[in-house]
Amino acid sequence: MSIQVTRTSVHADRDWHDFYKKVTSESKRHAREIPFASMRHAFVSFACLGYAHGQYVEIDRGRRQELFIAPSFEQEHVPILVALAYSRLVSTGMPHEEAIQVVSNSNGFVPIVEGWAQGGAQIFKAALESGSPLATDVLMELVMPEVKRAI
């Protein structure tokens, strides 16, 4: 039985919607200055970054704005997002079985991951402000230490 991904909306704080737009473009010409090809890519990276920095920022439900819907996640990213959500749940004391139950579908894991992504977006914004004007380089600089460790 696989993770159930339905048409769950993926959100960010509405004040951060413009930031998502700013860091997103499919254009090849702007690949150096704009680090993400799509909002889902930005969301996944931010979520992982937020997790790595332990920065979880819960989004006020009244201030949410949709970025995209869950089926657009790449297949390989979904279990990772589930792991992030699971980690958040168990860290609050929820038992394993219950946590697994919650993250088994997108309605369960997406709202939790949104908090990590919100935290990660703030970190990335700060990195952009103090780093190279070539934003993609900033992303790569952030990622490369992890890459070196992994390979």
Place this chain on the structure above:
Amino acid sequence: MIDRRGLLRAFSGVKDENLRALMARLVQVYREHEESAHAPLAHYRAAIESYADQYGDTLDPSYEEPLPTGPESLANGESGSGARRPFITLESLTVENFGSYCGQTTISLAPVGNRNVTVVVGSNGDGKSTLFMALNWALFGNDYIDELQAGQQRELADLVNRAAALAAGEQNCPVEVSVELAFSVEGVKYFVTRAFQATVTPRGEELSISVQLRPTKLRRLDASGNLADLLEGALVSLLSQLPARVRDFYLFDGEKINRFVAPGAQRAVRSAIRRVVGIEALETTAEHLRRVSAHFRSEARRLASGDLARIQDSLARRTDELARTQQDIERLKGESLGHRSRVEEIDAFLSSTKDTRPLQQRRKELEDLLKRYEEEEESLVFTLRELACHASTLFASEAVGRLIEELDRRREAGVIPGPISEQLIKDLLDLGECICGTPVGPEAEARRRLEARLDMLAEQSRQSEFQLGLFYQLGSSSRWVVDKAAQLDRGRKELSRIREHLRDARNMLKEVSEQLEGIEVVDRSGWEAERREREQALIRCEAKILSANERIEELKREIERLKVEEQREMQGQMEAAVAATRANWAEAAELNIRNVFAAYAAQARAEIERETTRLWKAMLPNVEAYRVSVSDDFELSAIDELGRPAMQELAMGQQQCLGLAFIMSVAQVAETKPPLVIDMPFGRLGSDTASSVAAKLPQLTEQLILFVLPGTEWNSSIQEAIGPALARQYSIKYDYEAHCTRVAS
């Protein structure tokens, strides 16, 4: 060498006394110097010019004279030999509302006793060049205005004084603008006045000015002190006392001095020498003789009959062809000179400008390379951006790892994938009997218990399956992410390499661009193409000249042969014989006149070369090692001790002095010494050189008018050098508030 008999015979029957006298004078000159290899050709020239000035254009060649009266009688004739050009003296210049001069301003220019120099001192913009323009306009009228318009894009309306124009605009009345030059020729005083009326219409802050030219006035002051009006045409005649196109050679606005030493100056040098020789006069005379011979040739043909007529026809055709071919050669020589001058100009230009093509080519290559690297970088970054996003999930490694660990622990403990009994119960229910033999059919109590157990296990199984699936998906995703990370790592190395190339290429491009900066980029290909075309045209011209010369030799032989036949046939056809003889003599005379010119031109060139060298060295002690050469191609050049061309080695001041020396020597050889007007004569000279030149200049001409800058061109050493010859000095200063030049003497 002059063929005396040919000259005598040619004109023995000519009615025109002046022509007869001319030829008699030529013969006399020839006789006087028969013993020497080189007759004083200036005498020939003077005689010919005197004749041509008076009759060259007007003679009717329809002579009807009786038989020749004998050549020797002509030898006693007198001519206007020793004709000397009368001197022109510029007396004064008056300008009214002209250029920077508001109202009426007069400056005297006439020499005072032996003091022949007038100096006008003023800074740039003070009005020196305005006076220079006024002189030119007074002397050359609309021709000069046309030249001004073509060269400096200045209209007459631009020459209206601003203060006068503003006042006229306010008062709604026209402005009278005029220039009057007083000059004397052989002691007789003349006034030439050029004027126009300007109507001024204010248009906002601008003034719109329309002009209406006034008729030119030329007046002569007679012995009783009365002014008599002359027709404007008389001015041309008066000015003809000066060398032809006097402004080209005796009014210099600074840069013109240098044109004789500039590359490709052969035309200007040739033109100057030809004018010294009096080529126009000589050509007019020769042309006249050609017409005379053609007339007699035609007469001879009309009168001849039989074989003589046939011979005359042949002779006429060949002499016509000979004349045409000679004209062609002259034309081709002119064309050759033009091409040669242009080739030199192009060579000088190309050697004075840097060939930027290799640098431009390098810049283009680097730009292309840079573009390629930029495209590669862009493409790679596009790929790496996505890989970086995938690799960023490594930040979640800990969470992923912990979950995998938890799931793995549960899997190993058998918690997942959960109990296998679910399938066993299903199988038992399907069979309707337990393995122990207890029936579990539809009605059996055991079946109800088994079915309740099955429901509970199903829920546990879904969760267990999910966890197992998650376990495998996490493992698969982790491997996928590591793979992407490895790709990112490789890509980053490639990106570093490309960026290093980009940096190098940008640095190199910057260096090349800096080298190109400040260099005038010229289309050398265009110049080189023109040079090739000119060289080919030159070769074609020279080939045509060679071929034409061969044809001339051939025609001359044929003509000689025909003339022998003609002599034989002329017996018994007296009238035709007389006409033919006259034609032959006229042809011989024409040939001799041309020979006179050629010899004189060669002599003039040698004299100019010698005199230029002398004057140049007198001006500059530091050019002792050089000599001046005027080549057969009329190229003025400096030659060093080893006989090598050295013009390029000369400093700007040395070159300018050479140009000045050439001008002076032309004037001296021409025996004219006309007024010499020079705008900024010492601009390019060092102070010592300027003093040396300043001391020499007044001795070279009868009247010298200089427009100089204060300080650099009019310092104490120059003033001291010119001092003994200084007749008048004016200081001019432009008053910007009053829009007017003030003159102080």
